[in-house]
Structure formats: structure tokens, C-alpha cells
Amino acid sequence: MGLAIVYSRAQVEIDAPEVRVEVHLSGGLPRIFIVGLPEAAVKESRDRVRSALINSGFSFPASRITISLAPADLPKDGSRFDLAIALGILAASAQIPKQALDGYEFIGELSLAGELRPVSGILPTALAATRKGRKLIIPEANQDEAGLLNSDDVFCAASLLNVVAGLLGRETLSVAQLTTTISATRNLPDLKNVCGQQHAIRALTVAASGAHNLLFIGPPGSGKTLLASCMPGILPGLTKAEALEVMAIRSVAGKPFDASSFKQPPFQNPHHTASAVAMVGGGSKPRPGEISLAHCGALFLDELPEFPRQVLEVLREPLESGQIVISRAARQSTYPAQFQLLAAMNPCPCGFSGDRDNNCRCSREQIVRYRQRISGPLLDRIDMQVEVPRLALGKLKNPEEYSANSTASRKQVSAARVIQIQRQGCVNAQLCNEQLQDVCQLQPSDQDFLIQTCEQLHLSARAYTRILRLARSIADMATEADIQTQHLAEAIAYRRVFNTHA
Ligand SMILES: [Zn+2]
Structure with a gap:
């Protein structure tokens, strides 16, 4: 036999x-x-x-x-x-x-x-x-x-x-060979369709340059969602190794195969009703969730305060480590989850706090409670908080208000990323503490300024290092070898919104 x-x-x-x-x-x-x-x-x-x-x-x-x-x-x-x-x-x-x-x-x-x-x-x-x-x-x-x-x-x-x-x-x-073609042109939302919002466009470009986490705060109709959805269009394409890893994650997640998006950075935008398992992964045969599907790309959470607290809290670990460990009975599974977090929220429950033309109906207490749905530790990990005001209707028709475009932003982002990869082998958001000392040196007076600001805004040591990394990206966009005062000042300004309003 x-x-x-x-x-x-x-x-x-x-x-x-x-x-x-x-x-x-x-x-x-x-x-x-x-x-x-x-x-x-x-x-x-x-x-x-x-x-x-x-x-x-x-x-x-x-x-x-x-x-x-x-x-x-x-x-x-x-x-x-x-x-x-x-x-x-x-x-x-x-x-x-x-x-x-x-x-x-x-x-x-x-x-x-x-x-x-x-x-x-x-x-x-x-x-x-x-x-x-x-x-x-x-x-x-x-x-x-x-x-x-x-x-x-x-x-x-x-x-x-x-x-x-x-x-x-x-x-x-x-x-075995590809029967579909990989699309060379990217049919993605473009910044040229965004009216005004120069400040928010600048912030989005800075965030893309160093893969920093970003939160847009503004009333309904201000264009927060459109801005965030422009992110994949301003990110450079993935390397082949990254692209294969992204495809492998999609494959084991049981997602339908789509070659047309090969080498494009992922952009995942789960709804706030998504379960914790859908977000981080899990199940009887643990599968990767949204945060792993966003690996090498961006995870966009619209209406951030509407997400259940426990779902948001599980994001903290992968935001630091770039991976997620799913424990299931006797087994542990680890999936990559090196994503950039993008989020958007209204300034208050009714949406119009601080708006010129609409009166906010919320009490101060309601506003505080609403903002407290985003925990301090999560907020700590969001490098940039950017206000997106609603534009006056008259401006929507003015061609001068449409001065940005994704091609220009992507060029800036790509150039800044080349500098980062050549200098340290990773994007600035992934700089470890030892690398920070080498590549994020501040002048003594700037250092004092940063320490004072952190004390004044009650920021943690983690926020301090995140501001340094962000300032490094801003300096890279200006092709400056050293971080200068104005780069640091811009980085700090992105931390002020939440910490001074609430
Ligand atoms: Zn309100």
C-alpha cells in the first residue's frame, strides 16, 4: 500500500x-x-x-x-x-x-x-x-x-x-498573470475642487508629508470630508514591497481583488456604526480590520465623536506601534496597522459653535461633554487639529478661491518624503526617540519655547515628541536642514485649537 x-x-x-x-x-x-x-x-x-x-x-x-x-x-x-x-x-x-x-x-x-x-x-x-x-x-x-x-x-x-x-x-x-490592467491615472478627489480653505489644504499637505495624524474641526458643509478624501490623491505611490503587503492584507481579509488600485495608498473610511471587530480585526478566524486595511495609507473617521468610545480607545496602541495584536481564545494574531489617522468632527453637537451666520444652540456644558468623547490619550496622538470654517456663499463662485490642486501638493509631499527616506529610512511620523535627538535638534531658545508651550497647554511628553516630528516635516517641506523657529511655531499652532477652546 x-x-x-x-x-x-x-x-x-x-x-x-x-x-x-x-x-x-x-x-x-x-x-x-x-x-x-x-x-x-x-x-x-x-x-x-x-x-x-x-x-x-x-x-x-x-x-x-x-x-x-x-x-x-x-x-x-x-x-x-x-x-x-x-x-x-x-x-x-x-x-x-x-x-x-x-x-x-x-x-x-x-x-x-x-x-x-x-x-x-x-x-x-x-x-x-x-x-x-x-x-x-x-x-x-x-x-x-x-x-x-x-x-x-x-x-x-x-x-x-x-x-x-x-x-x-x-x-x-x-x-498566472494579471488579466486586468493597473490604472496609471488616478481617479481620485482633487484639491482643485476645494473652495478656499488655504489653511486646511496646507495642513493636509503637511500631514501627508510626514504621515502625521490630523483632525479637522468645522461646521457641517465646510468641506471637511472633501478635504480628507483628497488625501490619497496627494500621497506618493507605494513601493512594490509595500503594495504587495497591502494586497496580502486585503487578500486574507477576504476583500475582492482589485488590481486597478495596486500601488495606490489605501484610504479606508469606516462608518461610525462599524463594530470594534470590523475596525481592529478579529472573529473566530481572526481577520484584519479597517486599521490593517489602511496599512501604508490613511484611515479616515468622519464624525469622530460618534464612534463608540471603546472603538476609539483600541486605536491608541496601533497608533504607537504600527501593528495590532488580536487575542482570540488561546491564540494571538498580529497584523500590520501602520496607518495615518484622519478625522473630522463638528465643533459642537449642533455644529455651529463659532460660526458667523448661524447661532449655536448648545450650552457650554454640552460642548464640553461632546468634545470629551475624544479622550485625552487619543487626542494626544493626533498631531494636528485644524479648524475648517464655513465659507461665505459669495466666495464659491470666485475662481481665485480655487487655487490649489492635488498635483502640486503631491509634488511637495513626494519631495519631502524623499528627504526623509534618504535621511532616516522612514517617514517623520515613524521617527523613534533616539532618531529624534539626531534629526530634530532645536536651538536652545526654541527648546525653551516648546517646553513652555507644552506646560501652558498641559501637553504630555508624547505630545512634545510629536510636535518635534511635525516641525521636522515642515522644515523638510522648506528643504531646510535644521528646524527653525517658524517651523516649530507652525507645528505648535496645530496643537492649539482643541486645547484652548474646550
Ligand atoms: Zn452648537
């Missing part, structure tokens, strides 16, 4: 560790035992594989079949191993030669008729398999995602029969 070994890959966070599928046929009553999979998945996989083999014209061995998926302690979702299990049974029962499987890995779910169905997390699987120097066969429906790699070693097939014919050299399997 026979033994066959087939290689496949599990999905753990955004990695794809190797799984050895061992199939052993022995005498005894015909039965299948699968070890190394959770009970429910075992039953489903067993039934699918049996039907797929029979419906593809193969015989199902009338012997005792033991299948082991090793390592046993790896969490496994059943369906992705169907193809490997089916091929293992074929090789162990000598319906195909064992050598035909050498140097290959397989991934895919089987339908009862033997067709190959797509699975999630193909990109990490393809990366890991090709790094290992093996060829990989995937479902045809997944080929776009794997096609991003441009590898000659990833092949796709439509059915189990296709795969077998390919392995035996009777058919040539096609190499």
Missing part, C-alpha cells in the same frame, strides 16, 4: 506557512481519517474530495486512508487543502506517479464536480512558495492576484483534471 507527500500552504495572519499533506493507504475497512484539521472541516473536506475524484473519472480507493496535515498545531481552514489531498490520494493509489508532484505546491478548494474554486490569501501563498523555489498550482479564479508577482512558477488550472493533465505533461498549464 502507498504513501504520498504533497505540499500546500496554510494562512496565518499575512504569512503562508508550509503544510505537508501525507496520505497513507493501508488494508482494512474503507474509511478516511484526516488528522491535523478541526472536526467540522475534516468532514466537509472528506466529502468534497471523494465526490471530486469520482466525478473526475478517478477511482476512490477502497482502503483505509489516513491523511495527516502537518504541523498539527497550525490553525487550518479546511477547503484550501482539497486539491493537495485529492492529488495525494491519486499518488498514493498509483493513479498518478508520485514523482509528478515533485517540486510543486498546490492550493485550492474542489467542487463536487472536480472544479477548482478560489481561496483567500493567494498572494502570501504564492510569495512563500516561489521563495521556497517550488512551482505553485492555483485556481484559475485566483490568477489575477498571483499575477501581481509576475512569476513564471505560478500556474493556474480550472479543475482537478486540468491539474493532473498538466502534471503528466498532457496539457500545458498557463502561467
Whole structure:
């Protein structure tokens, strides 16, 4: 009786560790035992594989079949191993030669008729398999995602029969490639549609330059949401490594594959009714949430005070560490979450506090309570707080009010980021404390000024270092080697709104 070994890959966070599928046929009553999979998945996989083999014209061995998926302690979702299990049974029962499987890995779910169905997390699987120097066969429906790699070693097939014919050299399997084109033009909201708001546009550009967190405060209709949605259009494109990581996160999150956005920085704007799990990730098989989908890009929270407090509080850790740890029963999953936080809010519950033409109906107490929905520690991590006043209607028609555009801002942002990457290998928002001492030196009088301001505004040591990083970005935009007084003053001004009004 026979033994066959087939290689496949599990999905753990955004990695794809190797799984050895061992199939052993022995005498005894015909039965299948699968070890190394959770009970429910075992039953489903067993039934699918049996039907797929029979419906593809193969015989199902009338012997005792033991299948082991090793390592046993790896969490496994059943369906992705169907193809490997089916091929293992074929090789162990000598319906195909064992050598035909050498140097290959397989991934895919089987339908009862033997067709190959797509699975999630193909990109990490393809990366890991090709790094290992093996060829990989995937479902045809997944080929776009794997096609991003441009590898000659990833092949796709439509059915189990296709795969077998390919392995035996009777058919040539096609190499996985992109069937959609990556769009070169970006159809994104543009700053040229923003009327006036020079101060807010400047703030948005500064925030983009160093990936700083930004909160817009203004009455309804002032254009806060439009301004924030212009962020992806002024950010430079992602590097290939970043783009693949972003796609891998989308893939394991089960999001539909969309090549047209490849290399574009993500922009996620969850509604305030989104659950904590949707925001940070989780579930029985922990999946990444909005904050991980925003990795290498921006997370925009409109109507910030409307988000439940406990949802906002979980943002604190990833805002510092750039990752999120999700604890689930005995397991912990870690997903990347290096995002820039953008947020918008009204100045008060009715929206018109400080507005020229409308009277605010809120009591001082109501306003204080409203603002207190944003906790001090979260506010501490928001580098820039910017007021966006409502414009007089007359200005909307004046062409001079539309003087900005995203192309110009993106040039400024890209130039500033080049300086940062060359100097320290990361954007300014990610500068660690040791780096700060090297690259954010202040003149003694400026240092005193900053300390005094922090005391006056009751700012924490964390806010102090965040102001330094922000001042560094402002100096970089001016291509100045040293932070000067006016750069520091601008950075401090972005901290004053919340701390002096409330
Ligand atoms: Zn009000």
C-alpha cells in the first residue's frame, strides 16, 4: 500500500506557512481519517474530495486512508487543502506517479464536480512558495492576484483534471498573470475642487508629508470630508514591497481583488456604526480590520465623536506601534496597522459653535461633554487639529478661491518624503526617540519655547515628541536642514485649537 507527500500552504495572519499533506493507504475497512484539521472541516473536506475524484473519472480507493496535515498545531481552514489531498490520494493509489508532484505546491478548494474554486490569501501563498523555489498550482479564479508577482512558477488550472493533465505533461498549464490592467491615472478627489480653505489644504499637505495624524474641526458643509478624501490623491505611490503587503492584507481579509488600485495608498473610511471587530480585526478566524486595511495609507473617521468610545480607545496602541495584536481564545494574531489617522468632527453637537451666520444652540456644558468623547490619550496622538470654517456663499463662485490642486501638493509631499527616506529610512511620523535627538535638534531658545508651550497647554511628553516630528516635516517641506523657529511655531499652532477652546 502507498504513501504520498504533497505540499500546500496554510494562512496565518499575512504569512503562508508550509503544510505537508501525507496520505497513507493501508488494508482494512474503507474509511478516511484526516488528522491535523478541526472536526467540522475534516468532514466537509472528506466529502468534497471523494465526490471530486469520482466525478473526475478517478477511482476512490477502497482502503483505509489516513491523511495527516502537518504541523498539527497550525490553525487550518479546511477547503484550501482539497486539491493537495485529492492529488495525494491519486499518488498514493498509483493513479498518478508520485514523482509528478515533485517540486510543486498546490492550493485550492474542489467542487463536487472536480472544479477548482478560489481561496483567500493567494498572494502570501504564492510569495512563500516561489521563495521556497517550488512551482505553485492555483485556481484559475485566483490568477489575477498571483499575477501581481509576475512569476513564471505560478500556474493556474480550472479543475482537478486540468491539474493532473498538466502534471503528466498532457496539457500545458498557463502561467498566472494579471488579466486586468493597473490604472496609471488616478481617479481620485482633487484639491482643485476645494473652495478656499488655504489653511486646511496646507495642513493636509503637511500631514501627508510626514504621515502625521490630523483632525479637522468645522461646521457641517465646510468641506471637511472633501478635504480628507483628497488625501490619497496627494500621497506618493507605494513601493512594490509595500503594495504587495497591502494586497496580502486585503487578500486574507477576504476583500475582492482589485488590481486597478495596486500601488495606490489605501484610504479606508469606516462608518461610525462599524463594530470594534470590523475596525481592529478579529472573529473566530481572526481577520484584519479597517486599521490593517489602511496599512501604508490613511484611515479616515468622519464624525469622530460618534464612534463608540471603546472603538476609539483600541486605536491608541496601533497608533504607537504600527501593528495590532488580536487575542482570540488561546491564540494571538498580529497584523500590520501602520496607518495615518484622519478625522473630522463638528465643533459642537449642533455644529455651529463659532460660526458667523448661524447661532449655536448648545450650552457650554454640552460642548464640553461632546468634545470629551475624544479622550485625552487619543487626542494626544493626533498631531494636528485644524479648524475648517464655513465659507461665505459669495466666495464659491470666485475662481481665485480655487487655487490649489492635488498635483502640486503631491509634488511637495513626494519631495519631502524623499528627504526623509534618504535621511532616516522612514517617514517623520515613524521617527523613534533616539532618531529624534539626531534629526530634530532645536536651538536652545526654541527648546525653551516648546517646553513652555507644552506646560501652558498641559501637553504630555508624547505630545512634545510629536510636535518635534511635525516641525521636522515642515522644515523638510522648506528643504531646510535644521528646524527653525517658524517651523516649530507652525507645528505648535496645530496643537492649539482643541486645547484652548474646550
Ligand atoms: Zn452648537
